[in-house]
Amino acid sequence: MKTALVTGAYKGLGLAWCRQLVASGYRVILTARDLRKAEEAAALLNTQGTACYPKALEVTDEEQVKALAQWAGETFGAVDLVVNNAGINPKDYADKSKMAKAFFLKDLDAKEMLDVLHTNSLAPLIITKHFRPLLQKSERPVVVNISSWLGSVSQLSFGGHYGYVGSKNLLNVLNKAMANELRQENIICVNVNPGWVQTDMGGQKAQFTAAQAVSNLYTNVVCKVTLDDSGKFLNYDGSEHPW
Numbered sequence: 001m002k003t004a005l006v007t008g009a010y011k012g013l014g015l016a017w018c019r020q021l022v023a024s025g026y027r028v029i030l031t032a033r034d035l036r037k038a039e040e041a042a043a044l045l046n047t048q049g050t051a052c053y054p055k056a057l058e059v060t061d062e063e064q065v066k067a068l069a070q071w072a073g074e075t076f077g078a079v080d081l082v083v084n085n086a087g088i089n090p091k092d093y094a095d096k097s098k099m100a101k102a103f104f105l106k107d108l109d110a111k112e113m114l115d116v117l118h119t120n121s122l123a124p125l126i127i128t129k130h131f132r133p134l135l136q137k138s139e140r141p142v143v144v145n146i147s148s149w150l151g152s153v154s155q156l157s158f159g160g161h162y163g164y165v166g167s168k169n170l171l172n173v174l175n176k177a178m179a180n181e182l183r184q185e186n187i188i189c190v191n192v193n194p195g196w197v198q199t200d201m202g203g204q205k206a207q208f209t210a211a212q213a214v215s216n217l218y219t220n221v222v223c224k225v226t227l228d229d230s231g232k233f234l235n236y237d238g239s240e241h242p243w
């Protein structure tokens, strides 16, 4: 049985990933920073036996990442798929004065920007760093980082939004560097644009439901990518996204 890790998984795209992966025969380490929320989400999906293993994970806490990887190694031996889904968009902060610190130039604050970069750009690498030994034990290891069309330099058409735009763009280039480093270990690392999705972050007017978006990504990316695709920034239909 294949094993997957999903971060930020108690709602939105993360929960849809878990649902898709359980239906596709994976056992899933379903993580959320609040363990109770992870347990409630896992209970929703564990109606016919245990397929989801709820765990607490704040993705910016490297000690938690390290402990989780150790537990996964002792429990499952290998991990086949890591979905780095957890992400923040400063526009969603309830505290709008804080939001402005990563959004508008006049209020821009380096510390706030670094916090966004930590979650959206650096945590996926730190997670892969600790899960690398478990990925090495998989027959077809895949790391999928959830990026965004907003990380594309060539398509950027509006101003501000520095935290989110910058963090997803940085994630794209960092993934390419990581893919090049891990190529000789046969670990496939891709960044994906899910499209505009109906979640708390995307809002209800978005193009896709979370289930549709994840079904697209699972079918067109996870099931199809090879080592030749490693490092690419892929669209939800499997095509290459402009950088």
Ligand SMILES: NC(=O)c1ccc[n+]([C@@H]2O[C@H](COP(=O)([O-])OP(=O)(O)OC[C@H]3O[C@@H](n4cnc5c(N)ncnc54)[C@H](OP(=O)(O)O)[C@@H]3O)[C@@H](O)[C@H]2O)c1
Binding pocket: 007, 008, 009, 010, 011, 012, 013, 014, 032, 033, 034, 057, 058, 059, 060, 084, 085, 086, 087, 088, 089, 119, 146, 147, 148, 149, 193, 194, 195, 196, 197, 198, 199, 200, 201, 202, 203, 206
């Ligand atoms: N929705 C879209 O249209 C869209 C488009 C392109 C890309 N994306 C990307 O898709 C991913 C999922 O977003 P979503 O749309 O499903 O949004 P969402 O419903 O807001 O979910 C985001 C998830 O990330 C978690 N998270 C945030 N910071 C975290 C941290 N430091 N540690 C652990 N978990 C953390 C959140 O948990 P808490 O509730 O505890 O904060 C939440 O579970 C994100 O990376 C987002 O940037 C979304």
